[in-house]
Amino acid sequence: MGSNPHRKLHVMFFPFMAYGHMIPTLDMAKLFSSRGAKSTILTTPLNSKILQKPIDTFKNLNPGLEIDIQIFDFPCVELGLPEGCENVDFFTSNNNDDRHYMTLKFFLSTRFFKDQLEKLLETTRPDCLIADMFFPWATEAAEKFNVPRLVFHGTGYFSLCSEYCIRVHNPQNTVASSCEPFVIPDLPGNIVITQAQIADRDDESEMGKFMIEVKESDVKSSGVIVNSFYELEPDYADF
Template sequence: MGGEENQVHIFFFPFMAHGHMIPTIDMAKLFASRGVKATIVTTPLNAPLVSRTIQRSKGLGFDINIKTIKFPAVEVGLPEGCENADSITSHETQGEMTKKVFMATTMLQQPLEKLLQECHPDCLIADMFLPWTTDAAAKFGIPRLVFHGISCFSLCASDCLNRYKPYKKVSSDSELFVVPELPGDIKFTSKQLPDYMKQNVETDFTRLIQKVRESSLKSYGIVVNSFYELESDYANFFKELGRKAWHIGPVSLCNREFEDKAQRGKEASIDEHECLKWLDSKKPNSVVYICFGTVDKFSDSQLKEIAIALEASGQQFIWVVRKDKKAKDNEEWLPEGFEKRMESKGLIIRGWAPQVVILDHEAIGGFVTHCGWNSTIEGIAAGKPMVTWPVSAEQFFNEKLVTDVLKIGVAVGVQQWVTVYGDKIASGAVEKAVTRIMTGEEAKEMRSRVEALGGMAKRAIEEDGSSYSNLNALIEELRGRRH
C-alpha cells in the first residue's frame, strides 16, 4: 500500500439512528480492512455505540478512529442526552422530536467543516439525511459520497416515480399502476407509496427529501450496501441515468468472527450464547425468525394477532418484540398462558437481538421482516426466505424486490404505507404466510433461490468478487484524485 503519505483517508459521517449507524460502521471497517485510514465522525453519546467495534478492529491492525462533535440537543429543544433518533420513545411527540433531531444535525455543519479543514480527508462518506455535507465538503475540494442505506432498486424506483408521477393518473389509491421505465414491470398502488412522495403541500420533511435529492445529484456519487449480481438490472439502469454508484456490500459480511456479529449495535437483550444454544437444539430450517427492525412499532392488538398466528402455525420461532418486560403480569399483547405453552417451541426476545448471529444459524428457515434494507440484505446474505411486512420509508419497494423480482418471499398483505404503526393484519394471514415460507414445494423453491443469492453475496465480497473489485476501484479513484 506504500507509506502513510500514500494512505487514503476517508471520513464516515452516519445519521444518528441505529439503522444508519450500524451499516456505516461496517462500511468503515470494510474500507479500513483495505488499508484505508477511516475516521468516524459522531457525537459524544453515540460514540460508545461504536467504540467496542472500533477497539476490536484496531486490535486487528485497522487504522480506524472516532472524532466527536457536540450535538446541540438543548439548543433545539431536545432533552439533554437525546442524541439519537432512536432514543425518542413516545409516539405522540415522535414527529416533533424527530424534526428537532434533523434540525440539530444541520447545526453540525460548522464543527464538521472545522474537522475537514484540520484533517483534509480524501473523501467524506455521509448519510443521505445530512444533505448539507455536499456543500461543506466542496468548500475544501473534498468529494462527498452519499450513503443512502437503501437498495439500488429503491433508488431507481424513487427516481422513476418522481419523474413520471404515475400515481397522479389513477382513479383510486388502491388501483395498481406500473412504474414507467423501471425494469421488471413493477406495480404499486398509491397507498403503498410514502406520504412525502405524494404530498402537494410542503412540509419540513418534503423539503428535507428535496434537499437530499439535490445534494445526491451534486455529490461525487453513491455507495450502495448491496452487490451487483443481486440487482444488476437496476445497477445498470442507475448508471444509464448518468449517476455514479459503487455496490460494495453486503457490508454486514465484513463481520466474520462471532464477537463481531454479536456486538453490532446495542447491547443484546439476550445472551448470544444462550440464544445459540437454543438454536443448536433445533433441526435445520425449522425455526422462523420474526423481527421488525429498530424503529417500527406494532400495537398490542397486532402483536396478539402475531402470537395467535405463531401458535396456530405450529412452527418454532424466535420473536423479537420491542417491549420492556416491566409489567410482567400486564403483558396484554400476549394470549393467556402463551409463553408457558410455547416454552420449548418459541423464544421471545424483548429488546435488541443479535440479528446477524441468529439469521446465520442453520436452524433458521425463514424471516418475517419489515423490509428495512439492512434486514432485507442481511436476510439475503444469510440465504433465508422472507415474509414481507413493510411499514414505512422505502420498505414497500424492498418488498417488491423480494417478492416480484427475486421471488424469495411472500407478502403478508400490507396495503397501506404508514409512519410508525404497521397496517393491521389478521392472524390467519400471518399464519398462512409463515407456513408458505417454512413448508411445502414453494418454500423449497424460494429457499434454493435465496440460498444461491446468499452464496453470491459471500463471493461478491471475496477477493476478485464484484463488491471487492468495486471497493478497490473506488479507493484507487480517490487516490488518483490527489495527484
C-alpha cells in the first residue's frame, strides 16, 4: 500500500479486556513485529499498565522492533460499571447472577469505543485492524475507512467447528432427554456430547442478541484469526 517500498506494514490489535484475550493478542503483536510490521495495541489505561512491562521487556530484547500501545478512554462509572472495572477479570462478586449481569453490561459498554476507534482509524489509516470477536461494531468502523478488519477468536478450531455444526444442524433437538448422547453431525472425529453440555442459546435475551451481532460481524469481516496452529488440530483446520 502506498509508494514507499520501505514503509512498514502497520497492524492494529484490539483485544477484549480480559487476560484470556489480551495474552494471545500480545503474543500476536510480538509475532507481527518480529516479521517487520509495526504493531499497535489498543486498550484502556489500567490494562495498558498490565501490557507495558512485557512489551518493554520484548523491545529491550529486540531493539528496533515496533510495538506500541494506544490508550482509549473507558469511563467505567459513567457507563454504569464499578470504578476501575476495565477488565472482566477485575470483577469480584461471587454471586453468579451479579457476575452475569456485570459481564453483559461490560460487553455492551465496550460500544463506547466505537467513536474513538473511528477517529484513530481516520487519522492513522493502518493496513489492518485485528479486533476481538466481542467488538462486533469494529467491522463497520473499519469499513468506513477501507481498513480490513480481521476477527480474533481467542479459541481454537475445534470449538469453532463444533459450535458451527451444532448451530447449523441442531442435533440436540433430536434426543429425548438432556443426558442422551448424540454425535455432532458433519464434525470430524465422531464427537459425542449431550444436550446438557451445550450452552443455552436464547436469541431473544440481551446476551443472545449480542452474540447474533458477533456472528454477523464475523461474516462481514475480512477474515478470522484463530488462536491455534495447523499441526495441533489439522482435521478441524481443514474443516
